[in-house]
Amino acid sequence: MRLIDARRDQYRRLAKDQGYRARSAYKLLQLNSSYRILKKGSKVVDLGCAPGGWLQVATKEVGQAGKVVGIDLKPVEPVLGATVLEGSIEDPAMLEKIAGILDGGKADVVLSDLAPNVSGVWDVDHARQISLSTIALGFARQILRAGGSAVFKVFEGDMLNEFRAELKKSFGRVFLSKPSASRQESSELYIVCLDFKQ
Numbered sequence: 611m612r613l614i615d616a617r618r619d620q621y622r623r624l625a626k627d628q629g630y631r632a633r634s635a636y637k638l639l640q641l642n643s644s645y646r647i648l649k650k651g652s653k654v655v656d657l658g659c660a661p662g663g664w665l666q667v668a669t670k671e672v673g674q675a676g677k678v679v680g681i682d683l684k685p686v687e688p689v690l691g692a693t694v695l696e697g698s699i700e701d702p703a704m705l706e707k708i709a710g711i712l713d714g715g716k717a718d719v720v721l722s723d724l725a726p727n728v729s730g731v732w733d734v735d736h737a738r739q740i741s742l743s744t745i746a747l748g749f750a751r752q753i754l755r756a757g758g759s760a761v762f763k764v765f766e767g768d769m770l771n772e773f774r775a776e777l778k779k780s781f782g783r784v785f786l787s788k789p790s791a792s793r794q795e796s797s798e799l800y801i802v803c804l805d806f807k808q
């Protein structure tokens with residue numbers, strides 16, 4: 611078995627053993643252990659949350675004093691401690707609904723593991739991913755409290771630097787990260803953003 615297949619298998623097996631719905635849960639666990647994004651009592655918005663792996667991690671990390679709201683185009687099996695909306699992040703009504711669930715308040719953290727339908731054409735997929743992440747950034751700018759944090763999934767490519775420059779306008783610290791649970795042969799990366807400036 612090739613090393614990358616073995617690693618993919620390892621996370622799939624771990625997810626099954628530990629009751630996570632998706633191996634992607636380990637990406638958030640690894641990002642969180644490096645950057646301490648999720649804290650007890652945090653209010654978290656998870657954009658593109660199906661099937662719910664990140665929701666499971668987030669609800670555990672923020673505990674009962676926290677609040678977790680997810681949104682996805684697809685239905686999601688209920689996750690204890692999370693509220694899930696079915697719809698598109700491109701629908702402005704969703705932003706209002708989420709603000710309502712957060713008691714009209716702001717979020718401490720916005721997570722975006724949003725992924726477009728992949729065409730297999732590298733340039734096209736990169737552009738679609740950046741476009742979705744840009745919409746997620748617009749969402750984050752409206753719902754995050756000052757000092758809050760965000761995570762955005764991106765694919766490597768020529769539009770990445772421009773997107774990072776845009777993030778640096780809104781966040782004091784911006785880090786590019788490749789958690790080991792992310793397939794090494796994939797161009798997927800995560801941008802962790804701290805210290806939101808209003």
Ligand SMILES: C[S@@+](CC[C@H](N)C(=O)[O-])C[C@H]1O[C@@H](n2cnc3c(N)ncnc32)[C@H](O)[C@@H]1O
Binds near residue numbers: 632635657661697700
């Ligand atoms: C990689 S999956 C997320 C996996 C999730 N983090 C987990 O751990 O279970 C990406 C999700 O983004 C969702 N998505 C893509 N475009 C969207 C949009 N415009 N609005 C809401 N969700 C969207 C897809 O339906 C898909 O479920």
